[in-house]
Amino acid sequence: MAVSQKHMEEITQAAESSDAGGQYLTFMLAGEEYGVEILKVQEIKGWDTATPIPNTPDYVLGVLNLRGAVVPIIDLRKRFSLESVPYGATTVVIVVKMAHEDQERTVGLVVDAVADVYRLEGGEIQPPPDMGGAVHTEFVRGLATVEEKMVILLEIDRLIDFRGMQAESKAPAKAETDA
Amino acid sequence: MSLDVNMAEIAQLFIEESLEGLDIMESGLLNLDLGAADPETMNAIFRAAHSIKGGGATFGFMEISEFAHHVETLLDEMRQGERPVTREGVDLLLQSVDCIREMIGCLASGEVDTARAKELESQLEAMLKQNPGSAAEGGSAAAPAPEQPDPAESGRAEEIGLGWTIRFRPGRGIFRSCNDPLRMFRALESLGELEVRVVGADDLDFEDLDPEECRLGWDLELRTSSDREAVEEVFAWVADECELDIDPIPGPAGDVPAAVENDASPETEEPAAAPQSEAAPARVEARAPAARSAPKPGASGQETGSIRVNIDKVDALINLVGELVITQSMLSRYNGDFDFTQIQGLREGLTQLSRNTRELQESVMAIRMLPISFAFSRFPRLVRDTGNALGKNVELRLVGENTELDKTVLEKIGDPLVHLVRNSLDHGLETPEERLAAGKPETGVLELNAYHEGGNIVIEVIDDGAGINKEKVLAKARERGLVGPDEQLSDDRINNLIFMAGFSTADEVSDLSGRGVGMDVVRRNIADLGGHVSVKSESGVGSTFTIRLPLTLAILDGQLVRVGKESYIVSLVSIVETIQVCADKVNQIAGESELFKLRDEYLPIVRLHELFGIEADSTRIDDGLLVVVEANGQRVGVFVDDLQEQQQVVIKSLEANYRQMQGISGATILGDGTVALILDVPGLIQLYFDRHGNPQHSAVAVA
Numbered sequence: 001m002a003v004s005q006k007h008m009e010e011i012t013q014a015a016e017s018s019d020a021g022g023q024y025l026t027f028m029l030a031g032e033e034y035g036v037e038i039l040k041v042q043e044i045k046g047w048d049t050a051t052p053i054p055n056t057p058d059y060v061l062g063v064l065n066l067r068g069a070v071v072p073i074i075d076l077r078k079r080f081s082l083e084s085v086p087y088g089a090t091t092v093v094i095v096v097k098m099a100h101e102d103q104e105r106t107v108g109l110v111v112d113a114v115a116d117v118y119r120l121e122g123g124e125i126q127p128p129p130d131m132g133g134a135v136h137t138e139f140v141r142g143l144a145t146v147e148e149k150m151v152i153l154l155e156i157d158r159l160i161d162f163r164g165m166q167a168e169s170k171a172p173a174k175a176e177t178d179a
Numbered sequence: 180m181s182l183d184v185n186m187a188e189i190a191q192l193f194i195e196e197s198l199e200g201l202d203i204m205e206s207g208l209l210n211l212d213l214g215a216a217d218p219e220t221m222n223a224i225f226r227a228a229h230s231i232k233g234g235g236a237t238f239g240f241m242e243i244s245e246f247a248h249h250v251e252t253l254l255d256e257m258r259q260g261e262r263p264v265t266r267e268g269v270d271l272l273l274q275s276v277d278c279i280r281e282m283i284g285c286l287a288s289g290e291v292d293t294a295r296a297k298e299l300e301s302q303l304e305a306m307l308k309q310n311p312g313s314a315a316e317g318g319s320a321a322a323p324a325p326e327q328p329d330p331a332e333s334g335r336a337e338e339i340g341l342g343w344t345i346r347f348r349p350g351r352g353i354f355r356s357c358n359d360p361l362r363m364f365r366a367l368e369s370l371g372e373l374e375v376r377v378v379g380a381d382d383l384d385f386e387d388l389d390p391e392e393c394r395l396g397w398d399l400e401l402r403t404s405s406d407r408e409a410v411e412e413v414f415a416w417v418a419d420e421c422e423l424d425i426d427p428i429p430g431p432a433g434d435v436p437a438a439v440e441n442d443a444s445p446e447t448e449e450p451a452a453a454p455q456s457e458a459a460p461a462r463v464e465a466r467a468p469a470a471r472s473a474p475k476p477g478a479s480g481q482e483t484g485s486i487r488v489n490i491d492k493v494d495a496l497i498n499l500v501g502e503l504v505i506t507q508s509m510l511s512r513y514n515g516d517f518d519f520t521q522i523q524g525l526r527e528g529l530t531q532l533s534r535n536t537r538e539l540q541e542s543v544m545a546i547r548m549l550p551i552s553f554a555f556s557r558f559p560r561l562v563r564d565t566g567n568a569l570g571k572n573v574e575l576r577l578v579g580e581n582t583e584l585d586k587t588v589l590e591k592i593g594d595p596l597v598h599l600v601r602n603s604l605d606h607g608l609e610t611p612e613e614r615l616a617a618g619k620p621e622t623g624v625l626e627l628n629a630y631h632e633g634g635n636i637v638i639e640v641i642d643d644g645a646g647i648n649k650e651k652v653l654a655k656a657r658e659r660g661l662v663g664p665d666e667q668l669s670d671d672r673i674n675n676l677i678f679m680a681g682f683s684t685a686d687e688v689s690d691l692s693g694r695g696v697g698m699d700v701v702r703r704n705i706a707d708l709g710g711h712v713s714v715k716s717e718s719g720v721g722s723t724f725t726i727r728l729p730l731t732l733a734i735l736d737g738q739l740v741r742v743g744k745e746s747y748i749v750s751l752v753s754i755v756e757t758i759q760v761c762a763d764k765v766n767q768i769a770g771e772s773e774l775f776k777l778r779d780e781y782l783p784i785v786r787l788h789e790l791f792g793i794e795a796d797s798t799r800i801d802d803g804l805l806v807v808v809e810a811n812g813q814r815v816g817v818f819v820d821d822l823q824e825q826q827q828v829v830i831k832s833l834e835a836n837y838r839q840m841q842g843i844s845g846a847t848i849l850g851d852g853t854v855a856l857i858l859d860v861p862g863l864i865q866l867y868f869d870r871h872g873n874p875q876h877s878a879v880a881v882a
Contacts (some may be wrong), residue, residue, distance in 0.1 A: 035877060049853075051745070051846075051853060051854040051855065051856065052745065053790065053833075053837075053838065053840060053843070053856065054790070054792060054795070054840075054842070054843070054856075055793030055842075056794065056840070057792065060837075062818060063833070063837070063854045063856075064853075064854065065852055065853065065854050067847045068831075068848065069831070069835070069836065070831045070832070070833060070835070070837075070846045070848075071836050072836055072837040072855055089207075095415050105835070105836045105837070107836060107837075159212070160837075161838075162837065162838045
C-alpha cells in the first residue's frame with residue numbers, strides 16, 4: 001500500500017498542474033508499462049476479494065464495495081489474455097471512470113503494480129501500429145517512449161462491455177407469451 | 180450560460196407548479212356543484228389559472244399564457260356570479276385544463292402544438308359572448324360613461340389618431356394582486372400627454388373604508404400617436420380585474436356616435452348567437468380526441484425530480500440526527516483508554532446507536548413517502564369521463580387516501596391502477612338497465628381502498644358489478660390450452676386466469692379495454708415493483724382486485740442463502756416455504772430437468788450452483804435445502820446449501836456501474852462490508868427455463 005500512497009501524492013500534484021498535454025498514470029502488467037489518462041483515475045486501492053457475478057466473462061472478477069457503491073472489478077491480465085499470476089503485495093486496483101453512453105461508470109482494474117506518472121505532449125504519442133488481429137489493438141490509444149522505455153497508452157472506455165442485458169431482457173416477455 | 184441553466188431550472192419549477200395548479204383546477208372543477216358553486220373552490224380554481232397565466236407570460240410561454248387568459252376570463256365571470264356554472268362550461272374548462280397540461284408537456288420537448296388550443300380558445304370566446312349578462316353589464320355601465328368631451332377639446336382633436344380616452348374602473352381587489360394604478364399611469368404618460376380625472380371619490384364613506392381596497396375609478400385622456408395595442412398593453416395585467424374602455428378621442432362632431440357604437444353591446448349580442456350554435460357541434464367533435472389523448476401525456480404520472488416534504492418530517496429528522504450526535508460522542512469516550520469495567524456503558528451505547536440508526540432510517544424513508552391521494556386524484560375525472568362514454572352511472576368512493584407509500588412506487592402504480600379501474604368500469608359494472616334488471620341500484624359503486632398491512636401497502640379496486648364470468652374464462656382457458664380439458668380448478672384459480680398473457684374475455688374490443696393486452700401487463704408492472712395482484716369475484720355481486728406492494732423499493736426484507744462460498748439474498752416476499760426433500764422424491768425428466776412433488780404439484784428444481792456456475796458444498800439433494808419461490812404464478816424449488824439469517828438490505832443497483840444481469844436484481848452490502856447479490860426470482864426462473872426448456876410441456880409430461 002505504501003507504493004500507492006506515495007503515488008497518490010504525486011498524482012495529486014500532477015493533476016494540479018495538468019493542461020491540454022495529457023498526464024498519464026502508468027502501471028505494470030506482465031513486465032510491460034501501460035498508461036491511462038490521469039483524469040480518468042479516481043483512486044488506487046489495495047486488492048480485496050470481490051463478490052463474483054455469475055455468467056460474466058472470466059475477466060470480470062466480480063463487484064466490490066467502494067464506500068457504498070457497487071463497483072465491478074476487471075482483471076487486466078485476463079482481459080488481455082495474459083498468463084494469470086497470484087496476487088501479491090504490489091497488486092492494486094486502479095479505480096477509473098469510464099464513459100458509456102453519456103453515463104460515467106466506475107470500474108476497478110486489477111494490475112500488477114503502479115509505476116509512475118508522466119506528462120506527455122500530443123506529439124510524443126504515436127498511433128498504435130497495425131499488428132493484424134493478433135493483439136487487442138482496440139484497447140490501445142497510442143504508444144509513447146519515456147526514458148527509452150515503451151509505454152502503452154490504453155483506451156479504457158472499451159475495456160468492459162456494459163451492454164448485454166438489452167437483448168436478453170426482451171427474451172422473458174416473449175417466452176411468457178409463448179407459455 | 181449559467182443564466183440559461185438557471186432559467187431552465189426556474190422554468191422547470193414553473194412546469195411543476197403549473198401541473199400542481201392544473202390538478203387543483205381539475206379536482207376543483209369536478210367538485211363544483213352545478214348552479215351553486217362554492218366561492219372558495221371557485222377562487223382556488225381561478226387562482227390556479229391566474230398563476231399559470233402569469234408564470235407562462237414571465238417565462239415567455241406566450242401560447243400558454245394567452246390560452247390561460249381566456250380560461251381565466253371565463254372563470255372570473257363564474258366566480259363573480261355573472262355567469263351560472265353550467266355543465267357545458269365545466270366540460271369546456273376541463274378540456275382546457277387538459278389542453279394546458281398538454282401544452283406544458285410539450286414544453287419539455289420544445290415545440291408547442293397550438294392547434295387544439297386555438298380550437299378551444301374559439302369555443303371559450305364563443306361561450307364568453309354567448310352570455311349576454313357579462314357583455315351587457317359592461318355595455319350598460321359604459322353607456323353613460325364616456326364623458327362627453329368638452330367641445331373645445333374635441334375641436335383641438337383634428338384626427339382620430341389624436342389619442343385615446345380611457346375609462347378605467349379597477350376592481351376592489353386590484354391592490355391585492357400587486358397592481359398599482361399609479362404605476363400604470365406613469366407608463367401611459369411615457370406614451371404621450373396624459374390627463375387624469377378621479378371619479379368615485381365623492382361617495383366614499385370613511386367608516387367602511389378599507390385601505391387595501393381600491394374604491395376609486397379614473398377617466399384618462401391620453402394624447403398620443405401610439406396605437407390601441409400600446410395602451411392596452413399597459414392594462415394587460417389588470418384587464419380581467421377592471422372595467423376598461425378605450426376609445427379614440429373623438430374627432431370633430433360626427434365621430435362621437437361611432438365611438439359609442441364601438442362597444443355598444445346589444446349589437447354584439449346578436450351576431451354572437453350564431454357562432455355559439457356553430458360552436459356546439461364543434462365542441463362535441465373536440466371531445467372525442469380529448470378523451471382519447473388524455474391518458475397519453477396526462478395520465479401517465481409525471482415523474483418529477485423533486486418532492487415537497489412536510490416540515491414536521493424534516494424536524495423529526497433533525498431531532499434524530501441530534502440524538503445520533505449525542506450517541507456518537509458518548510461512544511467516542513471509549514475510543515481512548517478502554518478497560519473492561521466500561522463494557523457495560525459501551526454496550527448501552529451500541530444499543531442506543533442501533534436504535535438511532537433504525538429510527539433515522541425510518542424517518543429518511545418517510546421523506547420519500549407520499550400519500551396515495553396523488554395517484555387517486557386522477558380517478559374522479561377518469562371515472563366521470565369513462566362513465567359518460569359508456570353510459571354508466573358510477574359513484575366513485577376513495578378510502579384511505581392518506582395512506583403513504585414511496586414516491587417511486589407511487590409513480591409507477593398509477594398506470595396499472597388506471598388499467599384496473601377502466602377494466603372494472605368497462606367489464607365489471609353493468610349499464611343502468613342491466614343493474615335495474617338484476618335488482619341493484621342504478622348507480623354502480625367503484626371503490627378504491629388503500630391501507631397498510633405489515634410492511635406492505637394494499638390497494639383494492641372494488642366494484643359491485645357483474646363479477647367475472649367463470650364459465651367463459653374457463654372455456655377460453657381450455658380453448659387456449661392453458662387448462663387441460665378435464666382439469667378441475669378452484670374458483671379462485673379460474674378468476675386469476677385473467678392475468679395470463681393474451682387473455683381477454685371481452686366479446687368486443689372496446690376503445691377502453693379488452694384488447695387482450697390488459698391484465699398480464701398489469702400483473703407484470705406490479706411484479707416489477709415487487710408486488711402481487713390477485714382477484715376475488717362473485718358472480719352478480721362484484722369483483723375485488725387486490726394489489727399488494729412493498730412500501731419502498733430502496734429496502735428489501737431478504738433471506739440470505741448460501742451456495743458454496745457465496746451468499747445470495749432472496750426477497751422474503753417471493754419465498755413460499757423452505758423444505759428438505761429426499762433424493763427418492765425427485766424425478767428426472769430425460770435425465771435433465773428434475774421435478775419434485777410438493778403436495779399435489781410437481782415443481783422443477785433450480786440448482787443455483789449449476790445456473791451460476793459456482794461450486795456448492797454438495798450437489799446431493801439430501802444435503803441441501805429447497806427454497807420454494809413463486810413468481811408470475813410459477814413455483815420452483817431453488818436448491819441451495821444452507822439458509823442464513825434474514826435481514827433488511829438496502830438495494831444497490833448493479834447497473835449503475837456495470838450492467839443488468841439476468842437472474843440478479845441488484846446487490847447489497849452486508850454487515851462485514853462485502854457485497855452480496857440479490858436474486859431476481861422471475862428472472863431466475865426464466866433463466867432456468869431458457870436452459871431446460873418450456874415448463875408447461877415438461878410438467879404435463881409427468882402429470
